Structures are given as structure tokens and as C-alpha cells.
Amino acid sequence: xxxxxxxxxxxxxxxxxxxxxxxxxxxxxxxxxxxxxxxxxxxxxxxxxxxxxxxxxxxxxxxxxxxxxxxxxxxxxxxxxxxxxxxxxxxxxxxxxxxxxxxxxxxxxxxxxxxxxxxxxxxxxxxxxxxxxxxxxxxxxxxxxxxxxxxxxxxxxxxxxxxxxxxxxxxxxxxxxxxxxxxxxxxxxxxxxxxxxxxxxxxxxxxxxxxxxxxxxxxxxxxxxxxxxxxxxxxxxxxxxxxxxxxxxxxxxxxxxxxxxxxxxxxxxxxxxxxxxxxxxxxxxxxxxxxxxxxxxxxxxxxxxxxxxxxxxxxxxxxxxxxxxxxxxxxxxxxxxxxxxxxxxxxxxxxxxxxxxxxxxxxxxxxxxxxxxxxxxxxxxxxxxxxxxxxxxxxxxxxxxxxxxxxxxxxxxxxxxxxxxxxxxxxxxxx
Amino acid sequence: xxxxxxxxxxxxxxxxxxxxxxxxxxxxxxxxxxxxxxxxxxxxxxxxxxxxxxxxxxxxxxxxxxxxxxxxxxxxxxxxxxxxxxxxxxxxxxxxxxxxxxxxxxxxxxxxxxxxxxxxxxxxxxxxxxxxxxxxxxxxxxxxxxxxxxxxxxxxxxxxxxxxxxxxxxxxxxxxxxxxxxxxxxxxxxxxxxxxxxxxxxxxxxxxxxxxxxxxxxxxxxxxxxxxxxxxxxxxxxxxxxxxxxxxxxxxxxxxxxxxxxxxxxxxxxxxxxxxxxxxxxxxxxxxxxxxxxxxxxxxxxxxxxxxxxxxxxxxxxxxxxxxxxxxxxxxxxxxxxxxxxxxxxxxxxxxxxxxxxxxxxxxxxxxxxxxxxxxxxxxxxxxxxxxxxxxxxxxxxxxxxxxxxxxxxxxxxxxxxxxxxxxxxxxxxx
Numbered sequence: 070x071x072x073x074x075x076x077x078x079x080x081x082x083x084x085x086x087x088x089x090x091x092x093x094x095x096x097x098x099x100x101x102x103x104x105x106x107x108x109x110x111x112x113x114x115x116x117x118x119x120x121x122x123x124x125x126x127x128x129x130x131x132x133x134x135x136x137x138x139x140x141x142x143x144x145x146x147x148x149x150x151x152x153x154x155x156x157x158x159x160x161x162x163x164x165x166x167x168x169x170x171x172x173x174x175x176x177x178x179x180x181x182x183x184x185x186x187x188x189x190x191x192x193x194x195x196x197x198x199x200x201x202x203x204x205x206x207x208x209x210x211x212x213x214x215x216x217x218x219x220x221x222x223x224x225x226x227x228x229x230x231x232x233x234x235x236x237x238x239x240x241x242x243x244x245x246x247x248x249x250x251x252x253x254x255x256x257x258x259x260x261x262x263x264x265x266x267x268x269x270x271x272x273x274x275x276x277x278x279x280x281x282x283x284x285x286x287x288x289x290x291x292x293x294x295x296x297x298x299x300x301x302x303x304x305x306x307x308x309x310x311x312x313x314x315x316x317x318x319x320x321x322x323x324x325x326x327x328x329x330x331x332x333x334x335x336x337x338x339x340x341x342x343x344x345x346x347x348x349x350x351x352x353x354x355x356x357x358x359x360x361x362x363x364x365x366x367x368x369x370x371x372x373x374x375x376x377x378x379x380x381x382x383x384x385x386x387x388x389x390x391x392x393x394x395x396x397x398x399x400x401x402x403x404x405x406x407x408x409x410x411x412x413x414x415x416x417x418x419x420x421x422x423x424x425x426x427x428x429x430x431x432x433x434x435x436x437x438x439x440x441x442x443x444x445x446x447x448x449x450x451x452x453x454x455x456x457x458x459x460x461x462x463x464x465x466x467x468x469x470x471x472x473x474x475x476x477x478x479x480x481x482x483x484x485x486x487x488x489x490x491x492x493x494x495x496x497x498x499x500x
Numbered sequence: 501x502x503x504x505x506x507x508x509x510x511x512x513x514x515x516x517x518x519x520x521x522x523x524x525x526x527x528x529x530x531x532x533x534x535x536x537x538x539x540x541x542x543x544x545x546x547x548x549x550x551x552x553x554x555x556x557x558x559x560x561x562x563x564x565x566x567x568x569x570x571x572x573x574x575x576x577x578x579x580x581x582x583x584x585x586x587x588x589x590x591x592x593x594x595x596x597x598x599x600x601x602x603x604x605x606x607x608x609x610x611x612x613x614x615x616x617x618x619x620x621x622x623x624x625x626x627x628x629x630x631x632x633x634x635x636x637x638x639x640x641x642x643x644x645x646x647x648x649x650x651x652x653x654x655x656x657x658x659x660x661x662x663x664x665x666x667x668x669x670x671x672x673x674x675x676x677x678x679x680x681x682x683x684x685x686x687x688x689x690x691x692x693x694x695x696x697x698x699x700x701x702x703x704x705x706x707x708x709x710x711x712x713x714x715x716x717x718x719x720x721x722x723x724x725x726x727x728x729x730x731x732x733x734x735x736x737x738x739x740x741x742x743x744x745x746x747x748x749x750x751x752x753x754x755x756x757x758x759x760x761x762x763x764x765x766x767x768x769x770x771x772x773x774x775x776x777x778x779x780x781x782x783x784x785x786x787x788x789x790x791x792x793x794x795x796x797x798x799x800x801x802x803x804x805x806x807x808x809x810x811x812x813x814x815x816x817x818x819x820x821x822x823x824x825x826x827x828x829x830x831x832x833x834x835x836x837x838x839x840x841x842x843x844x845x846x847x848x849x850x851x852x853x854x855x856x857x858x859x860x861x862x863x864x865x866x867x868x869x870x871x872x873x874x875x876x877x878x879x880x881x882x883x884x885x886x887x888x889x890x891x892x893x894x895x896x897x898x899x900x901x902x903x904x905x906x907x908x909x910x911x912x913x914x915x916x917x918x919x920x921x922x923x924x925x926x927x928x929x930x931x
Binding site for chain 1: 528552553557559560562563566568569570572573576577580582584586589592594602603606607609610611612615617619622623625626629642650651652653654655690695698717739740742744745747748749752753772826858862868870872
């Protein structure tokens with residue numbers, strides 16, 4: 070062991086921020102630490118310099134593939150797909166999930182944005198689609214797509230999360246499935262469109278109006294009641310997703326975007342906004358998306374998604390490749406605003422260290438966190454907990470479970486845990 | 501005209517910030533202005549309230565399409581494609597452009613990211629690909645993709661622009677083509693990968709090293725000389741693009757990302773980084789990508805892309821739909837850092853008003869700007885000019901042209917102009 074390595078080993082001990090080997094986030098920038106653990110052991114292979122790369126690989130010996138009008142992922146990535154609970158190709162009601170554990174960064178590719186359909190994806194002719202604003206307004210209005218395109222636009226990076234996301238954690242046994250299966254009713258896009266405030270102000274809201282009933286142009290006529298206050302705040306009629314026209318599965322040609330509110334309220338294929346003085350008790354706010362409480366009553370209209378986080382690397386289906394330095398990484402988010410802090414524990418919640426957050430940290434957007442971990446091969450329990458700018462921190466799973474009737478699975482935001490065994494396997498546990 | 505409209509009309513006069521009807525950016529948030537100009541005249545159609553939406557469109561009457569494993573744009577958007585100069589399906593050297601005028605926001609969908617290939621797109625087996633770091637280093641290293649995946653990662657939203665982008669403006673006649681054809685060798689993505697500093701520090705740079713020769717694993721073995729200083733600053737080995745594995749056309753399984761530097765240096769399919777004390781005079785830094793100066797000499801190694809902007813709405817191929825309020829919108833960027841200001845002129849550069857910038861304004865990333873315009877139907881010349889945080893402002897086209905030999909088209913960043921005729925047609929002009 071040379072002088073440099075000795076110094077680094079000493080630094081490593083000094084920089085421990087929590088039990089079981091969690092290191093200060095500045096270690097993520099300190100190369101020699103990772104080098105000692107990784108490059109020399111498993112990655113770096115020294116070669117005589119003049120022979121480096123002398124053998125050109127086969128794909129350098131013949132011209133490559135041609136230009137394409139609209140690109141697709143590499144065929145080597147064909148397993149990176151949305152995750153289905155019912156077989157693909159079947160219409161109707163159901164979901165598909167974003168494979169969060171196979172992705173990085175914070176933007177979800179549009180092709181992998183989660184789906185939630187109540188009667189399939191309508192094929193809407195954008196030239197015939199109209200958005201109506203009516204009810205308690207001075208001037209009922211109809212907007213073609215072309216008319217909406219004339220309005221000033223805004224652009225926001227925001228997550229959408231189904232309120233049923235991670236509901237599987239309400240079950241008594243921890244499911245041994247991937248992080249995408251656990252948490253993949255969650256995606257994040259750059260949305261561009263017209264501020265709903267602009268359109269409602271044009272229509273002229275009357276004095277007693279309090280709610281807006283949003284209806285989609287799908288075969289379920291999916292409808293939700295939305296507080297007028299939210300519609301006048303940061304709601305958007307989204308027309309673009311990650312730069313291009315919004316995708317069919319996310320509401321082409323337009324959807325309602327209610328930043329931070331449960332996914333179902335962000336009505337896709339948006340067709341009508343009926344301004345009223347009371348909620349409508351639509352099917353999807355009575356038979357679904359309500360919280361069953363211990364007393365047997367259901368709580369309705371819990372809109373904002375809670376502060377939440379999930380470790381994606383490592384996670385179920387991956388395995389640790391022997392002792393050494395690792396980056397733990399995952400996503401954090403809150404429907405109430407910005408994530409202000411993410412803490413990680415490697416000892417089942419006994420001690421916590423602050424993770425590095427990838428900037429810019431945006432309100433109601435996914436935030437990537439990263440933590441350096443010196444894993445010495447001991448069995449460990451990894452956890453993450455997010456705190457948002459309103460000061461709210463994720464509860465433990467037990468505390469969350471205690472609030473509701475057994476099996477109630479909407480709005481789960483409890484702390485999640487991965488057990489790392491001595492052999493490197495990763496298991497979902499209720500710690 | 502009611503009281504509200506009278507007040508708004510008065511406000512409109514007061515809020516003029518530049519000639520020919522440019523209005524203060526706060527007007528973008530003032531709905532009644534746009535209502536007066538748009539919704540009542542062309543978009544809003546009042547209806548008896550109880551009949552609104554009574555006729556459900558055909559796509560609500562039958563179940564929609566099923567779930568899909570990897571989504572694609574709506575078939576109604578099939579014309580939103582990359583723009584080719586040579587026919588698609590042909591391999592070899594050439595480009596395809598991002599259709600900037602058909603997009604919104606700042607992120608480029610990966611499927612529409614511009615392409616620049618020197619001998620086609622190699623089909624690289626990621627399990628067999630290696631990245632070598634060699635030359636003036638203490639420990640030559642080889643990294644498999646798995647090995648790189650073990651390193652700490654970072655995520656950055658950054659643009660890539662070909663240094664030949666907008667070169668057509670060096671021609672004597674203004675081309676009547678779309679904004680995408682003019683400026684579409686420009687795209688912006690969220691990139692995630694390993695900081696190059698980390699790997700070079702692992703390898704151990706020797707004292708006299710000054711350059712790094714990057715080579716791609718394509719059939720052109722595309723190579724560029726890069727100052728070591730840049731490699732130790734904000735360079736990244738990018739593995740992910742907009743959340744998923746980097747696309748084949750952008751370098752799968754890995755590319756070099758040199759934020760703000762000309763596109764060609766961001767070597768795709770990255771295979772070798774040879775640390776040296778001198779540049780290598782590679783084909784693509786001698787026969788191409790040099791600037792021919794008036795005296796007949798060529799200037800080499802002009803790396804950073806200049807401060808630049810382009811109005812995309814309105815632009816060639818669109819037309820104004822009669823007098824009224826419009827949002828002018830476009831993109832601004834600079835290889836030197838953040839865009840600090842974008843100004844718009846509607847009178848051919850006689851007067852300028854500050855546009856609104858869509859936040860967060862990130863360094864070396866595309867920034868969307870928006871400006872309110874009260875077009876009264878008069879012939880007008882629209883221009884935009886960006887200033888970056890280093891204080892550099894785009895030159896006029898004439899000033900830019902005067903710097904170089906005739907026809908030199910690399911690194912064009914002069915001010916661009918659209919003529920709006922009284923009938924609403926839009927034309928590219930040298931104003």
C-alpha cells in the first residue's frame with residue numbers, strides 16, 4: 070500500500086458520516102477512493118501503452134448504420150421496457166410502470182413514462198379535438214389546438230405519480246420485485262403548455278365558483294373534481310412533453326397538469342373543464358383514490374403527493390460485486406415543493422448521513438440523490454428518507470401503516486429498506 | 501368595448517418596451533390581453549352551457565388502444581422528423597437536423613437529437629466495448645461498461661451544437677428554409693455519466709501532459725485533440741441521455757461530453773483517450789472544423805460555441821393569422837455559460853426589448869425565451885440577440901461575416917432576422 074492509498078484510507082475513516090460505512094458526500098468527487106475500491110480491482114487493466122487499442126473491434130471495420138428519421142434505443146437495450154401487470158397489447162383499465170431501476174438522471178424518456186388507462190388510449194384527431202371551459206363562467210369557451218397554440222406558454226419540469234404508487238408496501242409481506250415494480254407509477258418530464266389561469270381568466274369565473282370538473286376524451290370519460298384554487302395556481306394545459314407533442318399514452322393532444330397532485334387528477338386527453346360550486350363525486354374519486362381509515366370511513370380528496378424517496382442502486386435484482394466503494398443512488402420528490410434533504414442509512418435507521426442532491430433541485434420534480442458507501446461485506450440495511458421544503462419528512466412504514474385501515478394502499482410514502490446480504494444479494498424488507 | 505378592455509388597451513400602450521408593438525414580458529401573464537386578441541376573435545366560441553360537449557367524439561365510444569412496452573409519438577405527428585440533407589437510409593458521412601421549429605421547451609427528445617456521422621452508426625456490443633486511457637499516464641487503464649457503472653455519476657442538462665450549425669448564413673443569399681434547417685444541428689439533453697476528471701485522476705496524469713486525443717469506435721475512427729484543462733474541468737463520459745442509455749446515434753454505449761465545446765469534439769462511441777503533450781492534427785481538426793480567415797490562413801482549435809439565439813415562432817413556413825397579440829418564442833444558448841439576457845426587436849434592430857427567460861437558466865444549456873407582441877399587421881423585421889454571463893452579445897451578421905474569408909461557415913453566431921409581410925408570411929432576410 071503506497072503513501073497515497075494510506076492517506077486515502079485514513080481520510081475514509083475520518084469522513085464517515087453514519088454507521089456501516091456511509092461516507093461524506095464529498096467522497097463522490099474524490100477519485101482515489103473509488104479507484105482503490107474499483108478500478109484496480111475489477112476494472113482497470115494495465116496494458117503496454119503502444120499496444121492499447123491496436124485491435125480495432127469489428128464495428129470499426131465496416132461502415133455503420135444509416136441516418137434515421139426518428140431514433141430508437143439500441144437493440145442491446147430491448148429489455149428496458151415499461152413493466153406490465155396485465156399483458157401488453159390488452160386494452161382497458163390498468164397500468165404499466167417506468168423501470169426506474171434501469172434509468173438514471175431525473176427525466177423519464179417519454180417512451181417509458183408510466184401508463185394508467187381506464188379504457189385504453191384514444192386515437193384523437195388533433196384537428197377535431199376541442200377543449201371546453203363552461204359552467205360558472207361569464208363566457209363559455211371552446212379552444213381548438215390551434216387556438217391554444219396562440220397563447221403564451223410556460224415550461225416546467227414536474228413529476229407525475231399515481232396515488233396508488235408503492236401501494237404494495239401496504240401488504241403484510243415485503244414483495245421481492247424490482248424498484249420499478251415497487252415505485253414505477255412515477256415519471257418526470259419537461260412539460261410545456263398554457264397556464265390554466267390564463268384560460269379561466271378569459272372565460273371569467275363567477276363569484277361562487279369553487280371547483281372545476283375535468284373530463285378526459287377517453288372511452289371512460291375519466292373525470293375528477295379539482296379545487297378552483299389549484300387551477301388558478303400552477304395548473305397547466307400541457308401540449309408538449311420533453312420537447313415534442315405530448316405522447317398518446319400521456320394525453321395527446323393535451324392533458325391537465327396539476328403539479329404535485331396525484332396522477333389521476335392530471336386528466337389526460339382533456340376535453341371539458343366544468344366550473345362548479347361543488348365536487349361531482351365522479352367514479353374515480355369515490356370508488357377509487359380514497360383512503361380507507363381505521364374506523365371504516367374513507368377519506369376523500371387527499372390531493373398532494375407526500376415527501377418520498379427510493380433507493381434504486383442497489384436494489385432488488387442487482388447484487389454487490391464484493392466489498393469496496395459504491396455509489397448509492399435514488400430519487401426523491403414531494404408534491405409540496407422542493408426536496409430540501411435526503412438522508413441515507415446503512416444500519417437500518419440507527420444513523421443517517423446526508424446524501425448529495427443533483428441540482429438544480431426543482432419544486433415538484435424528481436431529484437436524484439447520491440451517497441458514497443464503503444461496504445466491507447457485512448450484512449446491512451439501506452434506507453433513504455426525504456424531507457421537503459415545508460419541513461415534512463417521510464414517516465417510517467410502521468407509522469404510515471398505523472394511520473390507515475389494513476390494506477389501504479393509496480399515497481404510500483413510508484421509508485423503504487433494502488437488506489444487503491454478505492453475499493451481495495439485495496432483498497426488500499420491512500425494517 | 502367594456503371597462504376591462506379599455507383598461508387593458510391603455511395598459512398595452514403603456515407597456516410597450518420597443519418599436520413595432522413589443523410589450524413588456526409581464527404581458528405574457530396578463531390573460532385579458534391575449535383574450536382580446538385571440539380567444540374572442542378566433543378561438544373562443546360561446547355555447548349554451550347545458551349542451552357543452554353533449555356530442556361525444558367518436559374516440560369516446562369505443563375502448564382505446566392497449567398498453568405498449570415502449571411508446572412512440574402519435575401517428576398524427578409523423579411529420580415531426582429529423583431533417584435530412586441526404587436521403588434517410590444512406591450510411592456514411594453527413595448530418596440530420598433537429599426540427600427545432602416543431603418543438604417546444606428546451607429538452608430535445610432523443611429520437612430527434614441531431615446526427616453527425618463520419619461513417620455511419622456502429623452497432624457496438626456493450627459487453628465487448630472498452631474505454632482505454634493511456635499515453636502520458638502513470639497507470640494505463642481499460643474500463644468495461646460495468647466498471648464505469650461502479651463510479652459516482654453526475655447529471656447535467658447541456659446542449660450540443662455542431663460547429664457547422666447555421667453555416668448557411670455565410671452564404672450571400674438568405675435561404676428560405678425552416679428554422680430547423682437553419683439551426684437544427686443543435687440539441688439539448690439531460691446527460692448522466694462519470695466525470696472524466698475521476699478517471700484521469702485514477703490513471704494519474706504525468707507532469708508534461710497537455711492534450712487528450714479522443715477516438716471513437718466508429719468506422720471513421722473519428723478523432724479530436726482536446727485540451728487537458730477541459731478534460732479536468734466539466735467533461736463527462738456520458739452513459740445516459742434523458743434518463744435512458746445513450747442512443748446509438750449519440751454514441752451508445754458512451755460518448756465524451758464537453759459542455760459548450762463544438763459538437764464534433766464530443767466524441768461518440770468513445771474508445772480511446774490518449775494523453776499527450778501535443779495535439780494530433782487529426783483529419784477532423786485540419787480538413788474540417790477550422791476557420792478560414794480573410795488573409796487565407798485557417799484558424800484552428802476554436803472550441804467554445806458562441807452566444808447565440810434564434811426565433812422559432814414565428815419562423816419560415818408559418819404565417820401570422822391576422823393582427824393581434826402573439827407570443828414570439830425561441831432558444832438562446834452559449835458555450836461560455838449561462839444566457840443572461842435575450843433581447844428581441846420587431847423593427848429590424850432599431851429598438852430592443854428584454855424577453856422573458858424560462859427558468860431554471862442553466863449553464864451551457866438551451867434557454868427558452870418568450871416575448872409578447874402586439875402585431876397590428878404592419879410589415880416588420882423580427883430579430884433576437886443573446887448575451888451570456890461573460891458579457892458577450894451576439895454580433896450582427898455583417899460584423900460576423902467581416903471577420904472571415906468569404907464562405908467560411910463554422911461557428912456562425914450572428915443575429916438572425918425574419919421579415920413579416922403584411923399578409924403574415926415569414927421570410928428569412930439579412931437585415
